[in-house]
Amino acid sequence: MEQSEDPGRAYRIDPVEAALIDRLKAGDDRAFEALVRRESGRMLAAARRLVRDEAAAQDCVQEAFISALKAIDAFEPRVPIGAWLNRITVNAALMRLRKARRLAETPIDDLLPAFDADGWREDRPEAPEADPFADLERQRVRAFVRTKIDLLPDAYRTALVLRDLEGWSTKEAADALGIAEGAMKVRLHRARSALKRLIEPFWTGDYSA
Amino acid sequence: MNGRRSLLESIRHWVDRSLHGAMTCAEFESALVDYLDGSMSTLAKRQVDLHTLLCPRCRRYLRAYDRARRLAVEALREPEMETLSAVPEDLVQAILSARRSGSTAHGS
Numbered sequence: 001m002e003q004s005e006d007p008g009r010a011y012r013i014d015p016v017e018a019a020l021i022d023r024l025k026a027g028d029d030r031a032f033e034a035l036v037r038r039e040s041g042r043m044l045a046a047a048r049r050l051v052r053d054e055a056a057a058q059d060c061v062q063e064a065f066i067s068a069l070k071a072i073d074a075f076e077p078r079v080p081i082g083a084w085l086n087r088i089t090v091n092a093a094l095m096r097l098r099k100a101r102r103l104a105e106t107p108i109d110d111l112l113p114a115f116d117a118d119g120w121r122e123d124r125p126e127a128p129e130a131d132p133f134a135d136l137e138r139q140r141v142r143a144f145v146r147t148k149i150d151l152l153p154d155a156y157r158t159a160l161v162l163r164d165l166e167g168w169s170t171k172e173a174a175d176a177l178g179i180a181e182g183a184m185k186v187r188l189h190r191a192r193s194a195l196k197r198l199i200e201p202f203w204t205g206d207y208s209a
Numbered sequence: 210m211n212g213r214r215s216l217l218e219s220i221r222h223w224v225d226r227s228l229h230g231a232m233t234c235a236e237f238e239s240a241l242v243d244y245l246d247g248s249m250s251t252l253a254k255r256q257v258d259l260h261t262l263l264c265p266r267c268r269r270y271l272r273a274y275d276r277a278r279r280l281a282v283e284a285l286r287e288p289e290m291e292t293l294s295a296v297p298e299d300l301v302q303a304i305l306s307a308r309r310s311g312s313t314a315h316g317s
């Protein structure tokens with residue numbers, strides 16, 4: 001499986017990929033179509049996770065390809081072209097959420113952990129050691145978790161997706177969302193905590209909800 | 210709630226604090242992102258480790274928090290696998306025609 005970029009290791013481009021990029025820079029129609037067919041599925045999935053609207057997600061992918069074409073002459077393959085396109089797509093999706101003012105933090109206090117006056121934690125149900133599930137069961141669990149992620153307000157879901165799924169650093173995510181790094185950490189933490197609370201029924205085997 | 214603490218509560222608090230590694234659960238909570246990122250000083254990390262060791266509630270909490278995080282990644286990745294094999298043809302055609310109209314408009 002392709003992994004997200006690893007800043008610690010220099011990316012070494014393979015010759016087929018290098019040839020594709022040369023053809024794209026030369027304006028080759030068939031190279032462009034090949035790229036669209038190869039990458040748009042992954043890009044669409046990335047956009048859907050953020051905007052949660054099929055038409056808007058497809059628009060993001062289209063915008064991303066248009067932006068990418070404008071920037072292709074300057075593209076230096078320090079990362080695979082798929083990772084580059086993914087990042088452009090995510091930025092297009094974030095821009096859309098920002099324009100729609102969907103990135104404001106809304107209160108989710110009832111989903112966050114509670115502490116007593118001395119700072120000691122309230123008790124909560126315990127998570128099992130592992131998920132001993134067969135494939136079919138795993139699919140149900142994942143579907144259940146997705147319905148819970150969908151309950152998170154956009155600001156929190158976005159933080160979770162950028163950091164835990166896309167693998168962006170705190171700084172990258174903070175810059176993209178236009179907030180300070182400290183605020184980004186708080187938001188990510190709230191998102192994870194709220195999600196943990198939402199999927200608690202699963203710890204006790206009830207993931208039908 | 211009440212601003213003043215009884216002597217008994219103060220003692221309990223002091224004992225708790227000593228037993229839980231000089232860190233309250235609330236402090237543990239606000240250290241979690243850095244802790245899991247591995248972006249903490251050795252000393253601060255030790256404090257979190259010690260609190261985890263001594264506080265069963267935070268130990269359980271950390272396990273559930275980490276589990277939720279991993280489940281979320283798995284859950285969000287799954288539809289991506291499905292999309293890879295089924296890109297809407299309409300979308301592909303829309304992108305290709307957007308490029309064509311874009312390049313003629315620029316006249317390049």
Ligand SMILES: [Zn+2]
Nearest residue numbers: 121234264267
């Ligand atoms: Zn604790």
